[in-house]
Amino acid sequence: MPRRPSTARKPAGRYHHGELRHALLDAAAAVVEREGIGALSLRELARRLGVSHAAPAHHFADRTALLAALAADGYARFGAALADAARRERDPFERLFAVGRAYVQFALDHPGRFRVMFGRELSELDPPPCPPEPEGGAAWQVLLDTVRGVLEVTAPERRADAEGVAFACWATVHGAAMLWLDGPLRAALPPAEARARFEAGLEASLAMIGAALRAPGRPPPRRR
Amino acid sequence: MPRRPSTARKPAGRYHHGELRHALLDAAAAVVEREGIGALSLRELARRLGVSHAAPAHHFADRTALLAALAADGYARFGAALADAARRERDPFERLFAVGRAYVQFALDHPGRFRVMFGRELSELDPPPCPPEPEGGAAWQVLLDTVRGVLEVTAPERRADAEGVAFACWATVHGAAMLWLDGPLRAALPPAEARARFEAGLEASLAMIGAALRAPGRPPPRRR
DNA sequence: CCCGCATCTTGCCGCCGACAAGATAGGGGC
DNA sequence: GCCCCTATCTTGTCGGCGGCAAGATGCGGG
Numbered sequence: 001m002p003r004r005p006s007t008a009r010k011p012a013g014r015y016h017h018g019e020l021r022h023a024l025l026d027a028a029a030a031v032v033e034r035e036g037i038g039a040l041s042l043r044e045l046a047r048r049l050g051v052s053h054a055a056p057a058h059h060f061a062d063r064t065a066l067l068a069a070l071a072a073d074g075y076a077r078f079g080a081a082l083a084d085a086a087r088r089e090r091d092p093f094e095r096l097f098a099v100g101r102a103y104v105q106f107a108l109d110h111p112g113r114f115r116v117m118f119g120r121e122l123s124e125l126d127p128p129p130c131p132p133e134p135e136g137g138a139a140w141q142v143l144l145d146t147v148r149g150v151l152e153v154t155a156p157e158r159r160a161d162a163e164g165v166a167f168a169c170w171a172t173v174h175g176a177a178m179l180w181l182d183g184p185l186r187a188a189l190p191p192a193e194a195r196a197r198f199e200a201g202l203e204a205s206l207a208m209i210g211a212a213l214r215a216p217g218r219p220p221p222r223r224r
Numbered sequence: 225m226p227r228r229p230s231t232a233r234k235p236a237g238r239y240h241h242g243e244l245r246h247a248l249l250d251a252a253a254a255v256v257e258r259e260g261i262g263a264l265s266l267r268e269l270a271r272r273l274g275v276s277h278a279a280p281a282h283h284f285a286d287r288t289a290l291l292a293a294l295a296a297d298g299y300a301r302f303g304a305a306l307a308d309a310a311r312r313e314r315d316p317f318e319r320l321f322a323v324g325r326a327y328v329q330f331a332l333d334h335p336g337r338f339r340v341m342f343g344r345e346l347s348e349l350d351p352p353p354c355p356p357e358p359e360g361g362a363a364w365q366v367l368l369d370t371v372r373g374v375l376e377v378t379a380p381e382r383r384a385d386a387e388g389v390a391f392a393c394w395a396t397v398h399g400a401a402m403l404w405l406d407g408p409l410r411a412a413l414p415p416a417e418a419r420a421r422f423e424a425g426l427e428a429s430l431a432m433i434g435a436a437l438r439a440p441g442r443p444p445p446r447r448r
Numbered sequence: 449c450c451c452g453c454a455t456c457t458t459g460c461c462g463c464c465g466a467c468a469a470g471a472t473a474g475g476g477g478c
Numbered sequence: 479g480c481c482c483c484t485a486t487c488t489t490g491t492c493g494g495c496g497g498c499a500a501g502a503t504g505c506g507g508g
Contacts, residue, residue, distance in 0.1 A: 017456080036348035043495060052457050054497085059455095063496070115344050123406040124260035124339075137408065164428025167400075167421075171429050172392065174407075175399025182347040183398075184361065197391075204388025205395050212435040241487075267464060276488050278467085283486095287465070 009050035021059040023049050028070055032112035037121060042066070067121055074113040079138025081106050086142050092149040093213070097206050099146050100173045103139075104202060107177035115181065118174070143170055150213050165213070172205050233274035245283040247273050252294055256336035261345060266290070291345055298337040303362025305330050310366050316373040317437070321430050323370050324397045327363075328426060331401035339405065342398070367394055374437050389437070396429050 008023070017023065027045050042063055043053045060066040085102035089095040107114040116122070147166040151158050158165075176198075179185055186194045232247070241247065251269050266280045266287055284290040309326035313319040331338040340346070371390040375382050382389075400422075403409055410418045 020455080037344065038348055041495065042497095053495090054458080054499095055456055057497075115348075118402065118406055119344060120261065120339050120406050123411065124262055161428065163421075164424055165432065167425030168396065168429035168432040171399035171403055171425065172396040172432075173399070174403055175395035175397070175401075176391075177399075178342070178402050179395055179398055182342055182344050187347065197387075200388055201391030201395065204385065205392035208389065208392040208396075208436040209432065211439040212432040215435040215439040244486080265464065266466095277464095278489080279487055281466075 009048070017049065017051055017055070020049065020051060020055060024056055024059060024066065025069060025073065028066055029073075029113065032070065032116060033110060034112075036112060037067070037115055037119065040067075064122070064125060067116055070113065071117045071122060074110070074117045075137060075139070077110075077113075078106055078117065079142065082139050082142040086146055092146070092153050093210060096146050096150050096169070096209065096213075099143060100169065100206055100209065101202075103173040104177045104180075107181060111181050114177065118178070140166075140170070154213055168212075169209055172209060176202050176205055233272070235274075241273065241275055241279070244273065244275060244279060248280055248283060248290065249293060249297065252290055253297075253337065256294065256340060257334060258336075260336060261291070261339055261343065264291075288346070288349065291340055294337065295341045295346060298334070298341045299361060299363070301334075301337075302330055302341065303366065306363050306366040310370055316370070316377050317434060320370050320374050320393070320433065320437075323367060324393065324430055324433065325426075327397040328401045328404075331405060335405050338401065342402070364390075364394070378437055392436075393433055396433060400426050400429055 024045055027048055028040060031040050031045070040063070042056045042060075046053045046056055056066070060069065082099055082102050085098040086095055089098045144162060144166045147169060148159070148162045151162055151165065180198050185198060188194070189197065232243075248269055251272055252264060255264050255269070264287070266284075267277045270277045270280055280290070284293065306323055306326050309322040310319055313322045368386060368390045371393060372383070372386045375386055375389065404422050409422060412418070413421065
């Protein structure tokens with residue numbers, strides 16, 4: 001079969017597209033990045049690829065299944081991006097900051113994919129299709145290892161806290177990313193100023209993480 | 225006009241509902257909390273309230289306008305909840321922790337509303353309808369004041385950092401909330417264990433914030 | 449060579465959001 | 479007391495969507 005770019009339309013004369021699954025994923029990713037999840041429609045994709053409106057159903061049971069596949073692909077790229085960032089830095093602290101920055105950068109570079117991965121579409125379902133990034137996923141593993149590396153040099157006695165600390169770091173960078181993508185920050189301010197504030201806030205967040213990790217162990221806050 | 229509970233159906237004999245706007249908002253909030261944003265349909269609401277399918281259009285230009293109104297209402301309750309939590313605690317640190325817990329608690333108690341407030345529906349639009357919670361909103365103000373209170377007793381010389389620190393705290397609790405609502409945490413683990421891990425992670429996050437605020441000023445991470 | 453099955457087709461259904469034009473009623477102005 | 483004005487709600491319609499069913503096509507293994 002002649003290998004065409006997977007996003008290509010089906011030639012008019014042909015009956016089978018041949019790479020429809022890949023083509024759908026690519027086109028869906030493009031739409032999601034450019035126009036958002038809300039604008040994604042199976043029929044629209046089918047039209048775009050020169051294929052009948054029911055063709056996608058043979059590759060993805062429904063719209064949700066397509067989004068889940070997109071999320072899975074996103075998780076793979078995401079984990080790779082974080083691992084890459086970690087590999088580039090040798091100093092444990094700088095490594096942690098690099099991972100944090102990579103986390104946010106991924107969200108900024110691929111807002112659509114990021115929203116698919118962490119958005120409500122896949123989690124508001126009953127039952128949720130459980131995207132393949134549980135706590136044992138690649139991204140989490142990178143973060144956890146990086147935090148362990150930092151604790152090893154600053155507070156080996158807090159080794160056992162690694163999971164909690166990693167969660168806190170995850171929450172911080174995730175929150176920063178979400179606030180930028182969907183939060184009120186961007187809507188309220190002119191773009192340039194919003195961006196500047198966000199950058200400053202992100203640096204402050206990383207600084208907070210650094211300060212907490214450098215600080216000696218402290219009694220946790222009183223539980224409510 | 226006889227004052228009925230605003231969620232009531234229109235009596236069969238009457239032509240005008242009379243409280244349709246409030247009824248729509250209440251019913252929409254209920255649906256969103258119970259079945260998620262995706263399940264919200266203007267026609268369904270109209271049926272539920274015993275009103276024609278086009279009636280809602282006279283009160284909300286479109287589905288988005290209804291969501292925006294819901295978000296506005298949510299922001300008001302949210303700001304009040306945070307202010308309440310802040311008022312209850314006198315010690316600056318405990319106050320900050322209380323505000324953080326209140327933030328997450330609101331998300332846990334009203335996941336639907338929280339998703340409407342901070343979700344993509346209203347931000348993926350072009351142009352975004354800009355929910356009325358810019359950086360100057362009530363919730364942000366409570367958080368900022370609380371952080372200022374902490375800095376005042378721990379590091380008055382870092383007064384100027386208050387905005388950055390507040391952003392970091394905001395990001396952390398927001399991220400924790402989002403990870404619980406839509407993240408992989410819940411889907412991957414059995415409910416009880418997921419909840420336990422989340423609680424532990426939240427406490428670790430608050431501890432991280434506390435440690436960072438107690439620590440003396442540190443050089444920020446190297447900017448990339 | 450031919451048959452099986454994956455792939456893709458046409459056709460249909462109900463639901464949705466949006467728009468247009470008409471019915472109803474409640475209340476202010478006279 | 480009456481009448482009109484306008485907010486409110488109605489019916490009717492349109493196109494688009496997701497999903498299902500049944501039929502057409504053609505690739506590749508036996």
